[in-house]
Amino acid sequence: MKNLLLGCIADDFTGATDLANNLVRAGMRCIQTIGVPDDGASLQADAIVVALKSRTLPAAEAVSQSIAALNWLQAQDAQQIYFKYCSTFDSTPKGNIGPVTDALLDALHGPDQGFTIACPAFPANQRTVFKGHLFVGDVLLSDSGMRHHPLTPMVDANLVRVMQAQTRRKVGLVTQDVVAAGPQAIRERFAALRREDVCVAVVDAVCNQDLMTIGEALAGMSLVTAGSGIAIGLPQNWPQLRARGPESRADALPPARGWQAVISGSCSIATNAQVLHFKQSGRPSMAVDPLTIAAGEDVVSKVLDWAEPLLPNGPVLIYATTEPTAVQAVQEHLGSERAGALVEEALSRIASGLIARGVRQLLVAGGETSGAVVQTLRVKLMTIGPQIDPGVPWTAVDTPLCSGEPVHIALKSGNFGSSDFFTKAFSQLSAL
Ligand code: ADP
Numbered sequence: 265m266k267n268l269l270l271g272c273i274a275d276d277f278t279g280a281t282d283l284a285n286n287l288v289r290a291g292m293r294c295i296q297t298i299g300v301p302d303d304g305a306s307l308q309a310d311a312i313v314v315a316l317k318s319r320t321l322p323a324a325e326a327v328s329q330s331i332a333a334l335n336w337l338q339a340q341d342a343q344q345i346y347f348k349y350c351s352t353f354d355s356t357p358k359g360n361i362g363p364v365t366d367a368l369l370d371a372l373h374g375p376d377q378g379f380t381i382a383c384p385a386f387p388a389n390q391r392t393v394f395k396g397h398l399f400v401g402d403v404l405l406s407d408s409g410m411r412h413h414p415l416t417p418m419v420d421a422n423l424v425r426v427m428q429a430q431t432r433r434k435v436g437l438v439t440q441d442v443v444a445a446g447p448q449a450i451r452e453r454f455a456a457l458r459r460e461d462v463c464v465a466v467v468d469a470v471c472n473q474d475l476m477t478i479g480e481a482l483a484g485m486s487l488v489t490a491g492s493g494i495a496i497g498l499p500q501n502w503p504q505l506r507a508r509g510p511e512s513r514a515d516a517l518p519p520a521r522g523w524q525a526v527i528s529g530s531c532s533i534a535t536n537a538q539v540l541h542f543k544q545s546g547r548p549s550m551a552v553d554p555l556t557i558a559a560g561e562d563v564v565s566k567v568l569d570w571a572e573p574l575l576p577n578g579p580v581l582i583y584a585t586t587e588p589t590a591v592q593a594v595q596e597h598l599g600s601e602r603a604g605a606l607v608e609e610a611l612s613r614i615a616s617g618l619i620a621r622g623v624r625q626l627l628v629a630g631g632e633t634s635g636a637v638v639q640t641l642r643v644k645l646m647t648i649g650p651q652i653d654p655g656v657p658w659t660a661v662d663t664p665l666c667s668g669e670p671v672h673i674a675l676k677s678g679n680f681g682s683s684d685f686f687t688k689a690f691s692q693l694s695a696l
Contacts, residue, residue, distance in 0.1 A: 269502050270311040271342025273333040273368075275326070275349050275360065278631050278677045280315030283348045283492040284648040285657045287311045290499040293514045296646045296659070298638060300332045307645070310505065310514070312337065319350070320415045323359035327367040334371055344486065344498070345372070351391040351491035352405060353384045353398055353423060354416035355430065362430020365464060365489050369433070372486050379458055380485065381438075382427050383478065385469035386493030392470045396424045396437045423466045436462035443467065443474050450481035469493070476500070517649035517660045520672045520693045522624025524579035525571070526686045529611050529633030531584075531591050532678030538629065539585045542686040548574050549581035552614075554594045557606045564610055568617040575622060579690055582614055585629070608633055612640035619665045625672045627689055634675035641665060646673070652689045653681045 270292065274280030277298075284294045292310040300314055301307075314333040318326040330347070337345060347368055355361045361382070369378035385393045390401040400408035404421035411419055420426050428435040436457040442449050450467075457465050469475055479497015482488055488498070499505045526542065528535055543549050550570055557563050571580050584607045594603050615626065615637045628634045638661075646659040652674060660670040674689055682688070 268309070268312060268337065268340040268342040269505075270344050270346055270498060271334075271337030271340060272311060272313040272346040272348055273330050273337070274313055274315050275319040275347075275364075276317055277315045277635055278675070279348060279350055279492065280313045281646075281648070281657065281675065282655050283346075283495055284311070284313045284646075285651055285655060286492045286495040287313070287499070288514045288648045288657065289651060290496045291505050291508070291514050292499050294648045296648060298644055298646075300329070300336050301644060307340070309647075310499075310502075312340065312342075313348070318360060318364070319354060320356055321360065323356075323363040326360040327363050330364045331367055331371060334368055344484075344488065346495065346498075347487065347489040348492060349384065349489070351384045351386045351389060351493065352400060352408075352410050352418060353426065354410070354413070354418065355426075356416055359430050361489070362427055365487075366431050366433060368487050368489075369463065376433060376463070378487065379454065379463050379465070380487045380489050381465050381467045381478075381482065381494075382423065382435075382489050383467040383469060383494050384423070384491035385475065386491050387469065387471050387475070388493070391491065391493065393423065393466070393468045394440055394470055395468065396439075396466045397421045398423055427464060427466060431464055433463035434461050435464045435466060436460065438465050438467040440468035440470055440474065443469060443477055447477055447480040450478060454481070464489075472496070515648070515650040515657070517647060517658060517672065518670050520625050521669070522671075523575035523618075523622050524625040524690050525575070525618045525623045526579060526581040526583075526627040526629070527611050527615050527633070527637060528581065528583040528585045528629040529607055529636075530630030530676075530678045531586055531588070534679045534681060534683075535585050535629045535676075536587065537683040538681060538685045539581065539583050541683045542581050545687060547579060547581065547687070548577075549583065551586075552582060552584045552607065552610055554584065554598060554603045554607050557610050558598055558602075564613045564617060567614050568621065571618065572621050579686070581686065582611070584611060604632065608636035612636045616640050616665055619663065619671060623671075624666070624669065625690060625693055627674050627676065627686060629676045629678075631677040634677070638675070641671075643673075650692065652692055653685060656680050658689070658693055
Protein backbone atom coordinates (compact mmCIF):
# COMPACT_ATOMS: atom_id res chain seq x y z
CA MET A 265 0.00 0.00 0.00
CA LYS A 266 1.16 3.54 -0.74
CA ASN A 267 0.00 6.99 0.38
CA LEU A 268 -0.73 5.99 3.91
CA LEU A 269 -1.81 9.09 5.83
CA LEU A 270 -0.88 8.06 9.36
CA GLY A 271 1.58 5.33 10.33
CA CYS A 272 1.44 4.38 14.02
CA ILE A 273 3.78 2.42 16.25
CA ALA A 274 2.13 1.23 19.49
CA ASP A 275 4.15 -0.12 22.40
CA ASP A 276 1.57 -2.73 23.39
CA PHE A 277 -1.28 -4.73 21.90
CA THR A 278 -4.36 -3.40 23.70
CA GLY A 279 -2.95 0.14 23.46
CA ALA A 280 -2.77 -0.33 19.70
CA THR A 281 -6.45 -1.27 19.57
CA ASP A 282 -7.34 1.71 21.76
CA LEU A 283 -5.56 4.03 19.30
CA ALA A 284 -7.06 2.32 16.24
CA ASN A 285 -10.52 2.61 17.80
CA ASN A 286 -10.05 6.37 18.33
CA LEU A 287 -8.82 6.87 14.76
CA VAL A 288 -11.80 4.99 13.30
CA ARG A 289 -14.22 7.00 15.43
CA ALA A 290 -12.57 10.18 14.15
CA GLY A 291 -13.13 9.08 10.54
CA MET A 292 -10.01 7.18 9.47
CA ARG A 293 -10.18 3.66 8.02
CA CYS A 294 -7.72 1.77 10.11
CA ILE A 295 -5.87 -1.55 10.14
CA GLN A 296 -3.95 -2.90 13.12
CA THR A 297 -1.07 -5.26 12.44
CA ILE A 298 0.31 -7.75 14.93
CA GLY A 299 4.01 -6.94 14.83
CA VAL A 300 5.74 -5.58 11.73
CA PRO A 301 4.16 -7.12 8.60
CA ASP A 302 6.23 -8.99 6.00
CA ASP A 303 4.87 -6.83 3.19
CA GLY A 304 2.09 -4.31 2.64
CA ALA A 305 0.89 -4.98 -0.86
CA SER A 306 -2.85 -5.38 -0.31
CA LEU A 307 -3.54 -3.10 2.66
CA GLN A 308 -6.17 -0.43 2.14
CA ALA A 309 -6.42 2.05 5.00
CA ASP A 310 -5.95 5.69 5.96
CA ALA A 311 -4.02 4.67 9.08
CA ILE A 312 -2.11 1.57 10.08
CA VAL A 313 -1.25 0.80 13.70
CA VAL A 314 1.68 -1.58 14.12
CA ALA A 315 1.18 -3.29 17.49
CA LEU A 316 4.47 -4.08 19.22
CA LYS A 317 5.02 -5.49 22.69
CA SER A 318 7.91 -3.17 23.47
CA ARG A 319 6.83 -1.26 26.57
CA THR A 320 8.83 -3.25 29.09
CA LEU A 321 11.62 -4.59 26.87
CA PRO A 322 15.20 -3.42 27.40
CA ALA A 323 15.52 -0.03 25.66
CA ALA A 324 17.80 -1.28 22.85
CA GLU A 325 15.26 -3.93 21.86
CA ALA A 326 12.35 -1.50 22.03
CA VAL A 327 14.34 0.85 19.79
CA SER A 328 15.16 -1.80 17.20
CA GLN A 329 11.54 -3.03 17.00
CA SER A 330 10.27 0.54 16.72
CA ILE A 331 12.76 1.36 13.96
CA ALA A 332 11.71 -1.78 12.06
CA ALA A 333 8.11 -0.57 12.32
CA LEU A 334 9.15 2.92 11.16
CA ASN A 335 10.99 1.50 8.14
CA TRP A 336 7.94 -0.54 7.16
CA LEU A 337 5.58 2.43 7.58
CA GLN A 338 7.92 4.64 5.55
CA ALA A 339 7.87 2.01 2.79
CA GLN A 340 4.08 2.57 2.75
CA ASP A 341 4.77 6.31 2.27
CA ALA A 342 3.23 7.24 5.63
CA GLN A 343 2.82 11.01 5.74
CA GLN A 344 3.00 11.26 9.52
CA ILE A 345 4.35 8.87 12.17
CA TYR A 346 2.65 8.44 15.55
CA PHE A 347 4.45 6.74 18.44
CA LYS A 348 1.73 5.61 20.85
CA TYR A 349 2.38 4.91 24.52
CA CYS A 350 0.14 4.52 27.56
CA SER A 351 -1.93 7.45 28.87
CA THR A 352 -0.13 6.97 32.20
CA PHE A 353 3.21 7.41 30.37
CA ASP A 354 4.29 3.91 31.50
CA SER A 355 8.00 3.44 31.12
CA THR A 356 10.66 1.46 32.88
CA PRO A 357 13.28 3.39 34.93
CA LYS A 358 15.58 3.23 31.88
CA GLY A 359 13.07 4.28 29.21
CA ASN A 360 11.51 3.35 26.77
CA ILE A 361 9.56 6.40 25.69
CA GLY A 362 12.66 8.65 25.58
CA PRO A 363 15.02 6.23 23.78
CA VAL A 364 12.38 5.31 21.20
CA THR A 365 11.53 8.97 20.60
CA ASP A 366 15.24 9.76 20.15
CA ALA A 367 15.70 6.89 17.71
CA LEU A 368 12.64 7.86 15.65
CA LEU A 369 13.73 11.53 15.49
CA ASP A 370 17.30 10.46 14.60
CA ALA A 371 15.94 8.29 11.78
CA LEU A 372 13.60 10.99 10.48
CA HIS A 373 15.79 14.09 10.93
CA GLY A 374 19.34 13.09 11.83
CA PRO A 375 21.22 12.93 15.14
CA ASP A 376 19.90 15.39 17.75
CA GLN A 377 17.70 17.06 15.15
CA GLY A 378 13.94 17.26 14.67
CA PHE A 379 11.05 18.29 16.87
CA THR A 380 8.10 16.46 18.36
CA ILE A 381 5.57 16.59 21.18
CA ALA A 382 4.92 14.32 24.16
CA CYS A 383 1.31 14.23 25.35
CA PRO A 384 -0.34 11.25 27.07
CA ALA A 385 -3.53 13.24 27.83
CA PHE A 386 -6.90 11.57 27.23
CA PRO A 387 -9.44 13.66 29.20
CA ALA A 388 -12.37 11.32 28.35
CA ASN A 389 -10.46 8.62 30.26
CA GLN A 390 -9.49 10.92 33.14
CA ARG A 391 -5.94 11.55 31.97
CA THR A 392 -5.08 15.25 31.85
CA VAL A 393 -1.83 17.20 31.66
CA PHE A 394 -1.55 20.60 33.35
CA LYS A 395 1.68 22.63 33.78
CA GLY A 396 3.42 19.52 32.51
CA HIS A 397 2.02 17.34 35.31
CA LEU A 398 0.00 14.23 34.52
CA PHE A 399 -3.19 13.68 36.48
CA VAL A 400 -5.11 10.41 36.78
CA GLY A 401 -8.61 11.51 37.69
CA ASP A 402 -8.21 13.99 40.55
CA VAL A 403 -4.74 12.95 41.68
CA LEU A 404 -1.22 13.32 40.35
CA LEU A 405 0.12 10.26 38.52
CA SER A 406 2.62 9.76 41.35
CA ASP A 407 -0.23 9.58 43.90
CA SER A 408 -2.24 7.11 41.81
CA GLY A 409 -2.06 3.33 41.76
CA MET A 410 0.66 3.68 39.10
CA ARG A 411 3.10 4.38 41.92
CA HIS A 412 3.03 0.66 42.70
CA HIS A 413 2.78 -0.82 39.20
CA PRO A 414 4.80 -4.08 39.17
CA LEU A 415 6.61 -3.37 35.87
CA THR A 416 6.44 0.36 35.27
CA PRO A 417 6.10 2.24 38.58
CA MET A 418 5.55 5.96 38.00
CA VAL A 419 6.73 8.01 40.99
CA ASP A 420 7.03 11.43 39.33
CA ALA A 421 4.08 13.24 37.68
CA ASN A 422 6.27 15.98 36.17
CA LEU A 423 6.47 14.82 32.54
CA VAL A 424 9.15 17.34 31.59
CA ARG A 425 11.38 15.85 34.25
CA VAL A 426 10.44 12.24 33.45
CA MET A 427 11.04 12.75 29.75
CA GLN A 428 14.26 14.72 30.27
CA ALA A 429 15.68 11.79 32.26
CA GLN A 430 15.10 9.51 29.27
CA THR A 431 16.13 11.55 26.23
CA ARG A 432 19.35 13.11 24.94
CA ARG A 433 17.29 15.97 23.52
CA LYS A 434 16.20 19.06 25.41
CA VAL A 435 12.61 18.94 26.72
CA GLY A 436 10.29 21.96 27.01
CA LEU A 437 6.66 22.72 27.84
CA VAL A 438 3.62 24.16 26.08
CA THR A 439 1.23 25.23 28.83
CA GLN A 440 -2.55 25.08 28.70
CA ASP A 441 -3.02 28.85 28.34
CA VAL A 442 -1.09 28.64 25.06
CA VAL A 443 -3.16 25.62 23.95
CA ALA A 444 -6.37 27.47 24.75
CA ALA A 445 -5.18 30.41 22.62
CA GLY A 446 -5.40 28.23 19.51
CA PRO A 447 -3.33 26.36 16.91
CA GLN A 448 -1.41 29.43 15.77
CA ALA A 449 -0.32 30.23 19.35
CA ILE A 450 0.82 26.61 19.77
CA ARG A 451 2.84 26.74 16.55
CA GLU A 452 4.44 30.00 17.68
CA ARG A 453 5.36 28.39 20.99
CA PHE A 454 6.84 25.41 19.11
CA ALA A 455 8.97 27.85 17.08
CA ALA A 456 10.12 29.67 20.23
CA LEU A 457 11.04 26.36 21.90
CA ARG A 458 13.01 25.30 18.83
CA ARG A 459 14.99 28.54 19.01
CA GLU A 460 15.94 27.44 22.55
CA ASP A 461 17.10 24.07 21.12
CA VAL A 462 14.15 22.20 22.60
CA CYS A 463 13.34 19.10 20.53
CA VAL A 464 10.57 17.52 22.63
CA ALA A 465 7.65 19.62 23.88
CA VAL A 466 5.40 18.27 26.60
CA VAL A 467 1.97 19.73 25.82
CA ASP A 468 -0.80 20.41 28.34
CA ALA A 469 -4.34 19.22 27.58
CA VAL A 470 -7.26 19.20 30.01
CA CYS A 471 -10.30 18.72 27.76
CA ASN A 472 -11.32 17.33 24.38
CA GLN A 473 -11.23 20.78 22.81
CA ASP A 474 -7.53 20.98 23.76
CA LEU A 475 -6.93 17.72 21.88
CA MET A 476 -8.65 19.12 18.78
CA THR A 477 -6.67 22.39 18.96
CA ILE A 478 -3.36 20.58 19.46
CA GLY A 479 -4.26 18.19 16.63
CA GLU A 480 -4.63 21.12 14.24
CA ALA A 481 -1.25 22.50 15.30
CA LEU A 482 0.37 19.13 14.53
CA ALA A 483 -0.45 19.21 10.79
CA GLY A 484 2.72 18.35 8.91
CA MET A 485 4.79 17.39 11.98
CA SER A 486 6.70 14.28 10.92
CA LEU A 487 6.56 12.54 14.30
CA VAL A 488 3.93 12.78 17.02
CA THR A 489 4.44 10.94 20.32
CA ALA A 490 1.35 10.61 22.48
CA GLY A 491 -1.25 8.44 24.18
CA SER A 492 -4.32 7.58 22.15
CA GLY A 493 -6.15 10.85 22.95
CA ILE A 494 -4.20 13.16 20.62
CA ALA A 495 -5.33 10.92 17.72
CA ILE A 496 -8.84 12.36 17.74
CA GLY A 497 -7.51 15.76 16.61
CA LEU A 498 -5.40 14.56 13.68
CA PRO A 499 -7.88 13.38 10.99
CA GLN A 500 -9.19 16.96 10.55
CA ASN A 501 -5.81 17.83 8.99
CA TRP A 502 -6.42 15.75 5.84
CA PRO A 503 -8.85 17.47 3.42
CA GLN A 504 -9.63 14.14 1.70
CA LEU A 505 -11.05 12.82 5.00
CA ARG A 506 -13.06 15.99 5.64
CA ALA A 507 -14.50 15.73 2.11
CA ARG A 508 -15.94 12.24 2.70
CA GLY A 509 -19.70 12.18 3.17
CA PRO A 510 -21.46 10.64 6.17
CA GLU A 511 -22.32 7.56 4.05
CA SER A 512 -18.61 6.73 3.88
CA ARG A 513 -18.19 4.92 7.17
CA ALA A 514 -14.66 4.44 8.46
CA ASP A 515 -15.88 1.54 10.63
CA ALA A 516 -17.35 -0.51 7.78
CA LEU A 517 -16.66 -4.27 8.03
CA PRO A 518 -17.66 -7.12 5.73
CA PRO A 519 -21.01 -8.74 6.66
CA ALA A 520 -20.79 -11.14 9.60
CA ARG A 521 -21.55 -14.81 8.94
CA GLY A 522 -21.18 -18.13 10.72
CA TRP A 523 -21.71 -19.26 14.29
CA GLN A 524 -21.02 -17.21 17.43
CA ALA A 525 -18.92 -17.97 20.50
CA VAL A 526 -17.43 -16.30 23.57
CA ILE A 527 -14.11 -17.39 25.09
CA SER A 528 -13.41 -15.90 28.50
CA GLY A 529 -10.14 -16.19 30.37
CA SER A 530 -10.42 -12.97 32.35
CA CYS A 531 -11.23 -13.13 36.07
CA SER A 532 -11.92 -9.42 36.50
CA ILE A 533 -15.01 -8.14 38.29
CA ALA A 534 -16.51 -6.90 35.02
CA THR A 535 -15.94 -10.22 33.25
CA ASN A 536 -17.42 -12.21 36.15
CA ALA A 537 -20.56 -10.06 35.83
CA GLN A 538 -20.64 -10.61 32.05
CA VAL A 539 -20.36 -14.40 32.44
CA LEU A 540 -23.15 -14.38 35.03
CA HIS A 541 -25.38 -12.25 32.79
CA PHE A 542 -24.84 -14.60 29.84
CA LYS A 543 -25.69 -17.67 31.94
CA GLN A 544 -28.76 -16.03 33.48
CA SER A 545 -30.05 -15.24 29.99
CA GLY A 546 -30.41 -19.03 29.52
CA ARG A 547 -27.69 -19.40 26.89
CA PRO A 548 -25.37 -22.44 26.90
CA SER A 549 -22.06 -22.20 28.72
CA MET A 550 -19.31 -24.50 29.88
CA ALA A 551 -16.60 -23.89 32.47
CA VAL A 552 -12.98 -24.91 31.96
CA ASP A 553 -11.22 -25.92 35.16
CA PRO A 554 -7.42 -25.49 35.33
CA LEU A 555 -7.06 -28.40 37.76
CA THR A 556 -8.80 -30.77 35.30
CA ILE A 557 -6.46 -29.60 32.53
CA ALA A 558 -3.48 -30.11 34.82
CA ALA A 559 -4.72 -33.64 35.61
CA GLY A 560 -4.27 -34.43 31.92
CA GLU A 561 -7.93 -34.68 30.88
CA ASP A 562 -8.69 -33.80 27.26
CA VAL A 563 -10.72 -30.75 28.16
CA VAL A 564 -10.42 -29.24 24.68
CA SER A 565 -12.12 -32.19 22.91
CA LYS A 566 -14.78 -32.37 25.61
CA VAL A 567 -15.66 -28.69 25.17
CA LEU A 568 -15.69 -28.90 21.38
CA ASP A 569 -17.91 -32.02 21.39
CA TRP A 570 -20.30 -30.22 23.73
CA ALA A 571 -20.33 -27.00 21.66
CA GLU A 572 -20.68 -28.42 18.15
CA PRO A 573 -24.40 -29.35 18.17
CA LEU A 574 -25.29 -26.12 20.01
CA LEU A 575 -23.65 -23.67 17.63
CA PRO A 576 -26.57 -23.38 15.15
CA ASN A 577 -28.82 -22.14 17.99
CA GLY A 578 -26.81 -19.03 18.94
CA PRO A 579 -23.75 -18.02 20.94
CA VAL A 580 -22.03 -20.42 23.33
CA LEU A 581 -19.73 -19.38 26.17
CA ILE A 582 -16.58 -21.23 27.26
CA TYR A 583 -15.01 -19.73 30.35
CA ALA A 584 -12.27 -20.16 32.90
CA THR A 585 -13.51 -16.99 34.58
CA THR A 586 -14.04 -17.38 38.30
CA GLU A 587 -14.05 -15.52 41.62
CA PRO A 588 -10.77 -14.37 43.26
CA THR A 589 -10.88 -17.03 46.01
CA ALA A 590 -11.16 -19.83 43.44
CA VAL A 591 -8.32 -18.35 41.38
CA GLN A 592 -6.19 -18.17 44.48
CA ALA A 593 -6.89 -21.81 45.35
CA VAL A 594 -5.88 -22.90 41.84
CA GLN A 595 -2.76 -20.75 41.96
CA GLU A 596 -1.73 -22.29 45.28
CA HIS A 597 -1.95 -25.70 43.64
CA LEU A 598 -0.35 -24.97 40.29
CA GLY A 599 1.49 -21.68 40.70
CA SER A 600 0.01 -18.61 39.01
CA GLU A 601 2.18 -18.78 35.90
CA ARG A 602 1.46 -22.43 35.19
CA ALA A 603 -2.26 -21.99 35.87
CA GLY A 604 -2.39 -18.99 33.50
CA ALA A 605 -0.44 -20.76 30.77
CA LEU A 606 -2.55 -23.94 30.98
CA VAL A 607 -5.79 -21.98 30.71
CA GLU A 608 -4.52 -19.75 27.90
CA GLU A 609 -3.35 -22.76 25.90
CA ALA A 610 -6.60 -24.67 26.35
CA LEU A 611 -8.76 -21.64 25.50
CA SER A 612 -6.66 -20.90 22.39
CA ARG A 613 -7.02 -24.47 21.15
CA ILE A 614 -10.75 -24.31 21.84
CA ALA A 615 -10.90 -21.06 19.82
CA SER A 616 -9.21 -22.64 16.82
CA GLY A 617 -11.42 -25.76 17.15
CA LEU A 618 -14.49 -23.52 17.11
CA ILE A 619 -13.27 -21.76 13.96
CA ALA A 620 -12.80 -25.19 12.36
CA ARG A 621 -16.45 -25.94 13.27
CA GLY A 622 -17.80 -22.82 11.59
CA VAL A 623 -17.59 -20.08 14.23
CA ARG A 624 -16.97 -16.78 12.45
CA GLN A 625 -17.96 -14.35 15.23
CA LEU A 626 -15.77 -14.61 18.30
CA LEU A 627 -15.57 -12.58 21.50
CA VAL A 628 -12.49 -13.03 23.67
CA ALA A 629 -12.32 -11.67 27.23
CA GLY A 630 -8.95 -11.02 28.87
CA GLY A 631 -5.84 -9.19 27.66
CA GLU A 632 -3.41 -12.10 27.96
CA THR A 633 -6.09 -14.51 26.78
CA SER A 634 -6.69 -12.35 23.70
CA GLY A 635 -2.96 -12.29 22.90
CA ALA A 636 -2.81 -16.09 23.14
CA VAL A 637 -5.91 -16.60 20.95
CA VAL A 638 -4.75 -14.17 18.25
CA GLN A 639 -1.37 -15.89 18.18
CA THR A 640 -2.90 -19.36 17.87
CA LEU A 641 -5.23 -18.20 15.09
CA ARG A 642 -2.13 -16.75 13.39
CA VAL A 643 -3.84 -13.40 12.87
CA LYS A 644 -1.59 -10.80 11.25
CA LEU A 645 -4.01 -7.97 10.45
CA MET A 646 -7.17 -6.63 12.02
CA THR A 647 -9.53 -4.23 10.23
CA ILE A 648 -11.05 -2.05 12.91
CA GLY A 649 -14.84 -1.71 12.93
CA PRO A 650 -17.51 -0.15 15.14
CA GLN A 651 -17.08 0.24 18.87
CA ILE A 652 -19.14 -2.08 21.08
CA ASP A 653 -18.26 -0.37 24.36
CA PRO A 654 -15.56 2.27 25.03
CA GLY A 655 -12.18 0.91 23.92
CA VAL A 656 -13.54 -2.35 22.43
CA PRO A 657 -14.28 -2.44 18.69
CA TRP A 658 -15.41 -5.31 16.49
CA THR A 659 -12.69 -6.18 14.01
CA ALA A 660 -12.46 -8.39 10.94
CA VAL A 661 -9.44 -10.67 10.63
CA ASP A 662 -8.07 -13.28 8.27
CA THR A 663 -6.73 -16.52 9.65
CA PRO A 664 -5.17 -19.39 7.72
CA LEU A 665 -7.62 -21.63 9.62
CA CYS A 666 -10.40 -20.49 7.25
CA SER A 667 -8.62 -18.48 4.59
CA GLY A 668 -10.72 -16.32 2.33
CA GLU A 669 -13.51 -16.03 4.90
CA PRO A 670 -13.23 -13.14 7.39
CA VAL A 671 -13.67 -13.86 11.08
CA HIS A 672 -15.21 -11.11 13.20
CA ILE A 673 -13.40 -10.91 16.48
CA ALA A 674 -13.59 -8.58 19.48
CA LEU A 675 -10.87 -8.58 22.13
CA LYS A 676 -11.97 -7.24 25.50
CA SER A 677 -9.45 -6.57 28.19
CA GLY A 678 -10.51 -7.38 31.75
CA ASN A 679 -12.46 -4.48 33.11
CA PHE A 680 -14.05 -3.23 29.90
CA GLY A 681 -17.65 -3.60 28.85
CA SER A 682 -21.12 -3.47 30.41
CA SER A 683 -22.58 -6.58 32.06
CA ASP A 684 -24.64 -7.49 28.95
CA PHE A 685 -21.52 -7.18 26.75
CA PHE A 686 -21.45 -10.87 25.68
CA THR A 687 -24.93 -10.74 24.25
CA LYS A 688 -25.28 -7.18 23.01
CA ALA A 689 -22.03 -7.40 21.02
CA PHE A 690 -23.53 -10.03 18.68
CA SER A 691 -26.72 -8.07 18.09
CA GLN A 692 -24.62 -5.02 17.18
CA LEU A 693 -22.76 -7.11 14.64
CA SER A 694 -25.89 -8.48 13.00
CA ALA A 695 -27.16 -4.89 12.68
CA LEU A 696 -24.17 -3.87 10.51
P1 ADP B 1 -7.52 -9.57 32.28
O1 ADP B 1 -7.61 -8.73 31.03
O2 ADP B 1 -8.80 -9.58 33.07
O3 ADP B 1 -6.29 -9.27 33.11
P2 ADP B 1 -6.07 -11.81 31.22
O4 ADP B 1 -6.49 -12.79 30.18
O5 ADP B 1 -5.05 -10.78 30.82
O6 ADP B 1 -7.37 -11.10 31.79
O7 ADP B 1 -5.47 -12.55 32.48
C1 ADP B 1 -6.16 -13.54 33.18
C2 ADP B 1 -5.18 -14.67 33.48
O8 ADP B 1 -5.80 -15.54 34.41
C3 ADP B 1 -4.87 -15.51 32.25
O9 ADP B 1 -3.49 -15.88 32.27
C4 ADP B 1 -5.74 -16.74 32.44
O10 ADP B 1 -5.23 -17.87 31.78
C5 ADP B 1 -5.73 -16.88 33.94
N1 ADP B 1 -6.91 -17.62 34.45
C6 ADP B 1 -8.14 -17.61 33.91
N2 ADP B 1 -8.96 -18.38 34.63
C7 ADP B 1 -8.25 -18.88 35.66
C8 ADP B 1 -8.56 -19.72 36.75
N3 ADP B 1 -9.80 -20.23 36.90
N4 ADP B 1 -7.60 -20.01 37.61
C9 ADP B 1 -6.36 -19.51 37.46
N5 ADP B 1 -5.99 -18.70 36.45
C10 ADP B 1 -6.93 -18.39 35.55
